[in-house]
Amino acid sequence: MRKAAISCLRQLAQREAKEVCDLASALASEGPTVEGLIIPESGLPGVFFGLLDTETDPGLIKDIHDTIISMLQVLAINQLPQWLGLCKDVLTVASEPGEDQRAGLEAPEDDDQEHFHAEDENQQRAVQPRWPTRVFAAECARRVLDTCTAKRLASQLPDLIRMAFVAATSDSDHLRLEGLKMLREIIEKFSTEPEPEFPDHLLLVQFQAQVSAALRPAFAVDTVPH
Numbered sequence: 001m002r003k004a005a006i007s008c009l010r011q012l013a014q015r016e017a018k019e020v021c022d023l024a025s026a027l028a029s030e031g032p033t034v035e036g037l038i039i040p041e042s043g044l045p046g047v048f049f050g051l052l053d054t055e056t057d058p059g060l061i062k063d064i065h066d067t068i069i070s071m072l073q074v075l076a077i078n079q080l081p082q083w084l085g086l087c088k089d090v091l092t093v094a095s096e097p098g099e100d101q102r103a104g105l106e107a108p109e110d111d112d113q114e115h116f117h118a119e120d121e122n123q124q125r126a127v128q129p130r131w132p133t134r135v136f137a138a139e140c141a142r143r144v145l146d147t148c149t150a151k152r153l154a155s156q157l158p159d160l161i162r163m164a165f166v167a168a169t170s171d172s173d174h175l176r177l178e179g180l181k182m183l184r185e186i187i188e189k190f191s192t193e194p195e196p197e198f199p200d201h202l203l204l205v206q207f208q209a210q211v212s213a214a215l216r217p218a219f220a221v222d223t224v225p226h
């Protein structure tokens with residue numbers, strides 16, 4: 001039954017992603033659960049990310065991935081903060097023990113850096129995301145990055161840097177590689193974007209400490225060759 005339901009939602013999301021998500025949100029507003037299924041503030045996409053943390057069937061995992069991607073392609077541009085916020089929650093709330101602290105010890109301390117190391121206890125998830133779920137969240141964030149202009153993403157740059165920072169300093173090689181890819185795309189996209197209040201300065205300059213801190217572990221002596 002569960003496999004059939006997910007398969008059906010995947011097909012619906014490919015054609016009517018907005019309508020499906022709106023219906024789920026409308027039903028969730030009437031109560032905390034729908035047919036025993038908890039709908040979080042992140043809506044139906046959040047439900048599917050949660051399923052990734054418990055599902056082991058490869059076919060179902062692929063269907064869940066396809067469903068989230070279909071929703072993202074239709075909704076992310078107009079719901080940018082919500083989608084990047086969801087990806088950020090998956091990537092950063094359940095940071096692997098010590099990874100932020102390890103990178104932070106090597107980085108210069110400033111207000112932005114301290115903010116990046118702060119964890120919001122109120123955002124703790126009932127199920128800690130597994131590393132494959134976190135890799136997929138980073139891939140989704142990169143999809144959003146690819147489809148939006150630098151100007152459209154400018155206000156979201158701190159969150160993008162934060163996500164890339166956490167991923168690139170992870171203990172998982174797969175997640176580290178995804179974080180480095182995200183950093184590369186951020187640098188390329190924002191390389192010429194000016195600071196809105198100071199047109200003679202580049203927007204990315206204010207994040208150079210965080211970018212350097214995220215890159216430094218990749219050049220450590222114990223880093224795997226790939």
